């Protein structure tokens with residue numbers, strides 16, 4: 664091997680060695696730097712979180728929105744107003760709006776056909792369960808005779824209570840006022856409306 668080449672090789676090896684040393688030192692320094700920086704940040708962060716006095720906590724505090732459950736006034740505690748009195752002051756217009764809850768299953772127009780539920784034209788005073796061509800469940804208490812104010816009021820309060828097993832899938836109208844308004848409207852949807860109940 665020519666001496667020049669040998670010398671060159673040695674230098675190359677030296678260079679590589681030097682290079683490694685430099686890389687090593689730099690890496691080490693970098694790591695120390697990182698550890699210090701990181702540590703310091705953690706330290707100050709902690710202090711900040713500890714919140715001495717008037718620190719701004721807003722960024723840390725989770726804003727928890729508490730939805731206040733509105734206490735729905737229980738319609739159970741109905742005022743002692745008689746059905747007759749409620750009907751006497753019934754609002755037919757409001758009753759028509761209440762009927763929106765029934766519309767999906769009932770037609771109350773004259774000549775209106777059966778839907779999921781029987782046609783309700785002139786249902787007030789009509790015998791229970793006699794709509795033409797309607798397939799009743801057999802659970803409506805036809806022995807109660809006709810749809811009087813009292814019967815209708817009881818049925819609409821909670822159908823499944825007054826007519827256990829009824830196929831009318833409707834929970835009921837809890838508010839006596841809603842029932843009175845609705846019945847007044849239904850009564851108006853007739854050629855022969857029922858007379859107002861006696862007090």
Ligand code: HEC
Nearest residue numbers: 764765768779780781791792793799800829830831832833
């Ligand atoms: C999900 C459908 C549905 C809804 C909503 C519904 N009904 Fe009915 N309704 C029925 C069915 C079905 C029957 C037949 C019940 C049976 O045969 O047991 C019925 C029966 C009746 C009857 C008896 C009629 C008759 O011919 O004897 C009346 C009155 C009545 N519904 C009124 C109402 C009123 C008023 C509302 C709204 C407050 C209402 N329904 C809401 C399905 C419904």
